[in-house]
Amino acid sequence: MTPTLEDEWLWGWDPTPGIVSVWAEPDGRVTVWRRLPGTGALVREEVRFRPWLLLSSLEDLSHLGPRLRPEAEGLAPVSYQELEGPGALRYLVHAEDGRMLASAVLQGASRRLGRPVGHVRELPEDTVLSLPPEEQYLTASGRTYFRGLGFDALHHLQFDLETTGLDPQQDRIFLVAVRTPEGQAETLEAQGPGDAAEAELLQRLAARIRACDPDIIENHNLHGFDLPFLAHRARRLGVPLALGRDGAPGLRQRPSSRGAALGRGPAARAQDPMRRTRYTMPGRELIDTMDAVLRHDFSARDLPGHGLKAVARHFGLAGPERELIPGPRVHAVFLQEPERVRRYAREDVSEAAGLARLLGGAAFALAQMAPRRYERLADAGPATGVIDPLLVRAYLRAGAALPAHEPGDGTPHSGAALHLFATGVAQRVVKADVASMYPSLMRQYRIRPQRDRLGVLLALVDRLVEQRLAAKAQGQAAAPGSPARHTHEALSAAMKILVNSAYGYLGAAGLTRFSDVHAANDVTRHGREVLGLLCRELARRGVTLLEADTDGVYFAVPEGWREADERRVVAEVAALLPPLVKLSFDGRYAAMLSHEPKNYALQTYDGSLLLRGVAFRSSRAEPFGEDFLRRALRCLLAGDVAGVRTVFVETVTALRRRELPTQAVTARVRLTKDSPQYLATRERRRELPYEAVLASGRTEWTPGEHVRVYRASGGRAGLLPDAETAGAGSDPRDYDADYYVRQLRETFAARLVRALTPEDFAAVFADPGQLSLFAPRLDQARPILTVLFDPATLPS
Template sequence: MRLPAPDLTTPSAPRTGIVSVHATADGAVDVWRRDPVTGEGRVQRTRQRGWIYTRNVDDLLHLGSRLTVSSGPASAEAAYHAQDLAPDSQVDPRAYRYLLSGPSPRQLEGEIQRGAVTARGLKVRPALGDLSGYLRLGYAEQYLIATGQTYHQGLTFDQPVRLQFDLETTALSPDEGRLFLIAVRDNRGLETLLEARRPAQEGEIIEAFLALVQERDPDVIENHFIHGFDLPFLAARARRHGIPFQLGRSGDGVPWTVDDGSRVPMWVCPGREILDTLDAVRRLNLPSSGLKAAARHFGVAPEDRVYLEGAEIVSTYRDHPKLVRQYARQDVQEVDDLARIVLAPSFALARLTPRPYHRLTRAGPAKGVLEPMLIRAYVEAGRPFPAPERGHLEPHRGGHVQLHAEGVLRHVVKADVASMYPSIIRAEGIGPRQDELGVFHRIVSDLTTQRLTHKRAARDATLSGAQRREHHAMQDAMKLVVNAAYGYLGAGRLARLGDRDAADRVTARGRALLQQVTGALEARRVQLIESDTDGVYFSMGGDVGEARERQLISEVSAGLPDGITLEFDGRAQAMLSHQVKNYVLLRYDGTLDLSGASFESSRSERYGTAFLRTALRALLQGDVPGVQAAFEDTTNRLTARDVTNADVSSRVRIGKARSDYAQTRGQRKEAHLEAVWQAGLDFRVGDRIDLYVRAGAGLSVLTDLDGRDYDAGHYRAALVQNYATRLRKALDPADWEQLFSGRGAGLFDRPVAEMRVQWRPVEDAAR
């Protein structure tokens, strides 16, 4: 293993074009590259020694003369070697002083496990992960660090071959249904459908799909929910037909699953990176993470988009196959377009951190991205990895959040302390006290500087659209890392270089800065609405124009310390401030932005969401009669059954398998599980089921989407309890009661036309 001087934010020996790395326990490594100029793909087959950081060599003393210990790298003849990275200095005994290496990862790990039985007095051979005193990375990560490389150097997002596929099936379970259509697309011009109108043809299209993958030879395979549905379904049906599921590029080519603690296991394929756009979308906290909703949100849904409910697809294919074919083609088109938006930051991150691309959509930016960069720097510098901080009795105090006003305020501006915590870390040189190389601070500082360069380039009109998108993705990736730095400091034992005291210093400085900003704004006679580390919302009181709003923010920014900048971050006609982090903005272009669980939830019913959006728009325009009209229209439509069962249904996630519920059902029935049980359906943890309240039957599974046998009284009451209540703070209490109680106007009640939206200050509201 080479140990050059560290280069912290780029690979120390950059080699272009890595698109996939497959490293095995026996030391074999296959590296696939895509030439940035010619587009040609090639594979390099090599080997690596296994390596692990350790605090001491006690578990390997049984090796005797087969273990060499020295201050230099392993010699060519050494089977097992421990490099003492601090031969002339005293280090904390909890520091990872030695860099162990062996003929292969498997052999090195096996000898550690074998020796630990004797050295630690154990009765059984332990798993390596159960042994304290070791710092071990995955085999691909070991290769990338040892060779000073990362993915995607010299490549733009579309230079690797990207393939999307989507399945249409007769049921959600491979035990109950089959494949009848596979839509396939790639970024080299392929667009095709594979169809099996008869059950006997299913095996043929599976074989045709696998052959097509080998022919097109993609570097990346993408779909929405590919880990949770497409690959497990396809693999199960291939097994049913006795077809080898050879999707990959090396070995037997068969993909496998890795349980990484996420909702569903991750599928890994030798030589091809499998990316799930659902993983990336879920990080964005959108109202819905479904493909169609995400495509609409990002504006990539085709104008002639076909929308079909899942239960309708099979019957529609039987009667109108062209419609389903168009639907399937548009599915993979949307995945392609969505991937360019939501996967681009992960693609860029893979240039920065020594981790495979496919791991980054799920990796936490602190432990999963920043920490491997820290480890790489210490390995390359040939220094012991520092000891973790000793535990604190008191928890780390988080940032300051305060609600200053609630209700509807007009002429709203948002000011943002640009990357507040990273800016504090950078400006004041804060980092973990045990970080002797200063790696942490240098990474944050370097990436912050580089990010500003990419951010400016992303706005440069002289560059092509593709170039601007690449710069935007890179600045997004760098933002993820630098913004994770503060959380990493305060993560305690979850972070190997965490430092609670350093995190507290950043927090305290952040609070002081925020108070300086809010004080300066109040001195300029604006009304504060909400303040936290994400920014400050305030009302100008009147329409003074964007130029004056920007000028005011510049004035406040000029009084801040060097390295700290207050930026203009948007404006709105009006804002409904409901709770901390729960608000609605009506932009000047008419866009309605909803934020927080009070206004956005995947469990909200469509009829309620439609009412709420209409009512909120009217409310923010000061149109209280419009709010009343939206409420009365919705209640009338419920009573007249003009809305469908699907409109009032709610999608719930199942938290117990049917077999587990059967064991507890006698003692305690759970309403949503009981509804699925009574429907006679099998269910597993993670399944999502649409439920609604049926008249005379209670909570039931949705089967007839266009039916109208819902309990109208229940949903009228829910409209008030679950949706209209979110408007309370914008209205006088008596006005709210009059609008939504259902009793009608009294003799002394205020006419609706005279009602006005309101706001009030919130004192001492620190959360």
């Protein structure tokens, strides 16, 4: 079937299969590595292209004289094409060498402005568009990565460093775990403590990577720690890191909004360029699974933390016998029990591989669409990082001038609709899902940015929705766990990311090329109307609305309703909505505690407890409080108010008797200041985490280090001892019990306040140490549900 123009906008137009990496130089030389679909053989191609810039005017090139000519007159050292339409960026300028072209522009701009201009990025965005060489090549050629390949067809390698500490100025790499593309985990170790042994280890690592010849190198926090630490140590030791497929130049730096954090102290951080850069290399894509974890948690909000161990446990990637060693203790344990650390490191790279496959599919699929290197798409935001390259490619393909970024006219962007109809405990709860409401409304009412005269954004949304449904169906038809299912599910996920980013792109005034706050507000207005209609019609059918937003609606159904009744009501209301807005039955629950907007607890009919929102899930929450909440919520959602009292009394008693281990009252915090920074402000403001570290006898620590701290008796700050060094039975149990009893009531119990009458709440959480002759009985108490407003009052 002949591709349509819209297909070219989404997928590019060059069908070359199997591209796994592209490396382009500013002089127009390009190396393309491809894996041939079917055989998996790797081929290397050398091609050339003419580097280009997009300019608003030729004024800064006028000094070239006859060396600048229209492309219609034939090739010249510098040639240009004037693009059609009203866009500000209308001159597509090509040259034999990109550096020469940039230098010519800067020379002209310096003359025009009367001051030196050192880099193209110093010029206003409304005068120039400059892309990295690889993106210039991919945009101009219509090529994309991974055509005809599945995720598992790529050769993946994971490596993870074990170091004596976190500071590359003074700490060393003593062991590296490597997982080969064949799935074999192994370790490389320094044969001694000195510089020569570490240098030899780095040479062996580089040789091992070259021998394995991976397409992709992955690890968790790869760009935040492993690569910057490795590069720093190699530089200090004089070891060339020839890790790329072309050997030299090895690692290069590229700009990034989230880079490494290896600087120590304000001066060091100011001098450390790696804080705002990432690494790249010829022929291999460097993927940090932390990016995929952060994207997942931004939408799902279900992770207990972002570290590899916590995420691997959450997703079931860590085995029951997983070796666990506190980070600061790894080197000390290695000196005594090296095999333990070897197991620990091998499990790290195996879990990183599992995480890459589990969460990395969407970025892999995006690389089949957008004209960017895979590694850049993996850490890009979907709006400016993915949608904008698609729009730029489409306009240049059509020979159309591009608009520049423009500030808004001051019109505020109206917020999304969010209604909290009731708080407290509801029984027999249903979730009805609205699939991609705002993109659906863009399609339904043909709302697009005013400056997108080709209609590319809306056409992309149309295509993505249609093709996502096909990919989702193909994924469901494929065998569970099969490469085909993984590929189709990844494609569906990538398309969902793009579709849901379209509205955000539209409303990001001044941040995106085709932003249009008036169009975005039009979408929002329709969204409020649709959500109001949906809620009113559900309420007319006898349900109790709990919470509604553009993602869906939670409501409680009357006693006696069966699942068939629930599905019938959702289907009836769905039929009243605009045709392209899809409402579907998304789940049913035995009970729900509605606390605040987007903060609730659900209990499934099989007894599972699902917590959503920071009120019920926080990586800094003390374990005793989380345990109390889970136990109390199970009772509360079952209607057992007396049981909640029992859980509270048991927890208070255990705290006061110090029956709970100290670990249960600790908070896990990340140290963000080094010791000189904190000591400089200590007299003005004392902070528990740093006071705890100082009280333990330590005078130095590393920013980024995680510690578990608590409030000890007598107002002291406590640091949880390391079990490896403290030994069994050394738990101090010196925490301030009264403080944690207050915290239990004022922080954790307070999250149940909307589920009880004031009298019942006071009775349930009364201090068990203060007996009352008139304590109310709780055996007849029941959770309450408070309706806040009537859906019928929503504007139509």
